[in-house]
Amino acid sequence: MQTDPIADYLTRIRNAIRAGHDEVEIPLSGLKLEVSRILKEQGYISDFHRKPATVGEAINVRLKYTEDRRPVILGIERVSRPGRRRYVDHKHVPRVFGGTGTAIVSTSAGVMTGHEARAKGVGGEVVAYVW
Numbered sequence: 001m002q003t004d005p006i007a008d009y010l011t012r013i014r015n016a017i018r019a020g021h022d023e024v025e026i027p028l029s030g031l032k033l034e035v036s037r038i039l040k041e042q043g044y045i046s047d048f049h050r051k052p053a054t055v056g057e058a059i060n061v062r063l064k065y066t067e068d069r070r071p072v073i074l075g076i077e078r079v080s081r082p083g084r085r086r087y088v089d090h091k092h093v094p095r096v097f098g099g100t101g102t103a104i105v106s107t108s109a110g111v112m113t114g115h116e117a118r119a120k121g122v123g124g125e126v127v128a129y130v131w
Helices: 004-020 031-041 114-120
Strands: 023-027 045-052 055-062 075-077 102-107 110-113 126-129
Touching: 004 023, 004 031, 004 126, 031 055, 031 075, 031 110, 031 126, 055 102, 055 114, 102 114, 110 114, 110 126
Parallel strands: none
Antiparallel strands: 023 055, 045 055, 075 126, 102 110, 102 126
16 A cells, blocks of 8 residues: 555656666656656656556656766655654755755645745745755
8 A cells, every 4th residue: 555655756756767767657646746847847857748547647757867878866855754744934945955956845835846935935845855
């Protein structure tokens, strides 16, 4: 039984990068779609799109590599877990590697990067770090 769909999403991306795959298919949810949107906007993945799957729908994520086939995503980590939720206010939104990475934050104004959350003055649940 799957208890943490976001951890599963991040693990599928991490495993696909380590295996050198060009794309990976992940079961669809609203939060996963928003995290994919942020990863694309920040330049960590090439593209993503919804597609029908054997059960329901899925997200097809196209991974991004440099010209010498090194992955753009060097690390991806789940922060807030079902057993240990991590919430921050707008003053304490974390910076990942001094601002070179991205914190993904789920706020009352939607899912956004840590930089956007600080700029808008909203806090929320820290979903993941990407660098």
